[in-house]
Amino acid sequence: MGRVTRRQFLRSTGAAVASVALGDRLVDWAFAQEAPVTVGAVYPLTGALARIGAAIRNAIELAVDIVNNPYPDLNLPLARTAGLPRLGGRRLRVVWGDTRGDPATGRAEADRLVEREGAVALIGSYQSAVTATASLAAEARGIPFLNPESSSPRLTERGFKWFFRTGPHDITFTRIMFDMVEDLKRRGARISRVAILAEDSEFGATAAGIAKGFAQSRGYTVTAMELYTSPPSSLTAELLRIRASNPDFVIGANYLVDAVLITRTLKEMRWFPQGFMVHAGFTTVPDYLNAVGRDGYYFLARAPWALGIARRKPLVARVNELYRRKHGADMDEVAARAFTGMLTLADAINRAGSTAPAAIQKALRETNIPGAQLIMPWKGIQFDEKGQNRHATGVMVQILDGEYKVVWPFDVAEAELVWPAPPWDRR
Amino acid sequence: MTELVWQAAVSGVVLGLVYALVALGLSLIWGVMDVVNLAHAEYLMLAMYATYWLWALGRVDPALAVPVVVPVFFGLGWLTYQALVRRIVRAPLAAQIFATFGLLFILRYGAFAAFGPNVYGVWRPGEGTVLVLGVPVAASKVTAGLVSLAAFGLLAAFLRYTKTGKALQAAAQNREVALALGIPVDRMYALSWGLGIATAALAGVFLIPFYQVSPTIGDAFLLLAFASVVLGGFGRVDGALVGGLCIGLLENLLGTLVSPTFKFLFVFAAFVAMLLVRPQGLLGDVGR
Helix, strand or coil, X not given: CCCCCHHHXXXXXXXXXXXXXXXXXXXXXXXXXXXXXXXXXXECCCCCCHHHHHHHHHHHHHHHHHHHCCCCCCCCCCCCCCCEHHXXXXXXXXXXXXXXXXXXXXXXXXXHHHHCCCCCEEEECCCXXXXXXXXXXXXXXXXXXXXXXXXXXXXXXXXXXXXXXXXXXXXXXXXXXXXXXXXXXXXXXXXXXXXXXXXXXXXXXXXXXXXXXXXXXXXXXXXXXXXXXXXXXXXXXXXXXXXXXCCXXXXXXXXXXXXXXXXXXXXXXXXXXXXXXXXXXXXXXXXXXXXXXXXXXXXXXXXXXXXXXXXXXXXXXXXXXXXXXXXCCCCCHHHHHHHHHHHHHHHHHHHHCCCCHHHHHHHXXXXXEEHHXXXXXXXXXXXXXXXEECCCCCEEEEEECCEEEEEECHXXXXXXXXXXCCXXXXX | CHHHHHHHHHXXXXXXXXXXXXXXXXXXXXXXXCCCCCCHHHHHHHHHHHHHHHHHHHCCCHHHHHHHHHHHHHHHHHHHHHHCHHXXXXXXXXXXXXXXXXXXXXXXXXXXXXXXXXXXXXXXXXCCEEEECCEEXXXXXXXXXXXXXXXXXXXXXXXXXXXXXXXXXXXXXCHHHHHHCCCCHHHHHHHHHHHHHHHHHHHHHHHCCXXXXXXXXXXXXXXXXHHHHHHHCCCCHHHHHHHHHHHHHHHHHHHHHCCHHHHHXXXXXXXXXXXXXXXXXXXXXXXX
């Protein structure tokens, strides 16, 4: 930054004159147009997960808008200022890579965003299997990779130096389920037997293994553990076997298509356990209830977030309002996680005061965002040595009267947990 | 234990009838003209969408959608033959595979483009279960099973007792001789495509009350339909029925008793064993 060229001089003076006439924002704008800081976002924008990709995109764009423009009344990182203050108010720009839900494409897109688009950090990629490969590209190049929403615990067990995850993983999620059951037992419920029903790829098989481990270490009997390939043509054999094993509750890790079939098969068999808890995105998608109607009631799901916590956190309602004004729908939990991830990354880039990857990596390690500045029900964001946010946790929601209600932890619940679920003939 | 076995067997039979209905059209087309239609399950998927949209937009009950959806898909099958399959009837096997595989992609991603990746299902509040030999089975599944039996019966009667049906069989048995006898083989082929796709649509209409639809849903059924045809026997329409029933029973019985995780291992082990021991299938004739 030595010599001032004539062009820079003219631009600065021009901007100064303009600022007198039109106010400060234009200066910021003039500088900001010069060199935005580029972050690459690697997500499934087309293909089977396009719908989720679109929600994530909306959330990330809202986060970037909050960083780039002043929102003086929002208590979020970088909301009050315009752009990144420690980088001279430079704006944030997101370039998108489409994984199409495919691990190999995800990695290629991550490479492309760094190489051709000049991304200084990456965010992505929703599915654990794709996050695994896309973050490999970042690790190989020494570029920070922030993952807001993949839940496979293995991702932070790889010894990566450039990988950070803000959201909870399946171990945390499973702990939430068992903690809730412990609370129920303290209230007098008799629960000791659990069955597991999961799809057999990375997501389901990993979640099933963790559930089994938790159950055994906490003294529950695992009565059955059944894996199937999605999409299934039938789940009758699986559910007959589970029913015959007589569990008190069932833990599921299933995709939306599977969930519809599970619900219908349970109804056909006229059987429902005391509780059916799922690890799944399907609880967030309105398609599920559209397809199964009232038959979908009483399912429980772990969620890192639910709009219902807005009662306790007014900030959530405010951000959701902005989101809805922009995109015409309420935020869902994936959107909330992606939003939080993007703000965390922006916060680190700002504190780094530089776009050098190593500086951003160092700033990420030093991240300390208090819970009050988050739309999540967490104590805050601080990464452990593996890059996992040590405060990431979640809530349990139950489908009651066609809505997803937070029912646990009991002290933040917005509705009373229904346990045991009523049998089919009394619904 | 016996109750569990009984329950698995009864639901296996009902499931098998559904698989058989899906496989019926595949078997017909395969048998008549020796073309393997890899896009078969995509027509099933499209028919499920059609029935779903009739229900969602027009409040048409799925059962009442039959007179609309099935004829439309008959036409679609006919059209597919005229536009694509006619050109590959006598082409090498590889060309046939590429053509129908390409068709699969066009239909599947066409559905993605048109309907998005969302999952749709028909939900009827009054949907009940009925007792079949003491086992509760969804009423819609029982209906689908009965429709499957009726479709097999009607098709068999058509092939055996009508002039057109006999002509269709002649075209299947020997193209040249049939031509020499004045049978319009080309039209017979088109007819078999029309009928084959129409039965796939029939399966779709009766699947949608208990099975959800998304663009990739064909994957759940295509391999099982192939296995049904091969297991039951090439070149015989009732082979698909026997094959479908075998698969439904194997899947449910061994899945429930041994391990659901390996249920398709059992099914495809039986499939491979059949290819080794009796390649013509359970009902197939040697040297067809």
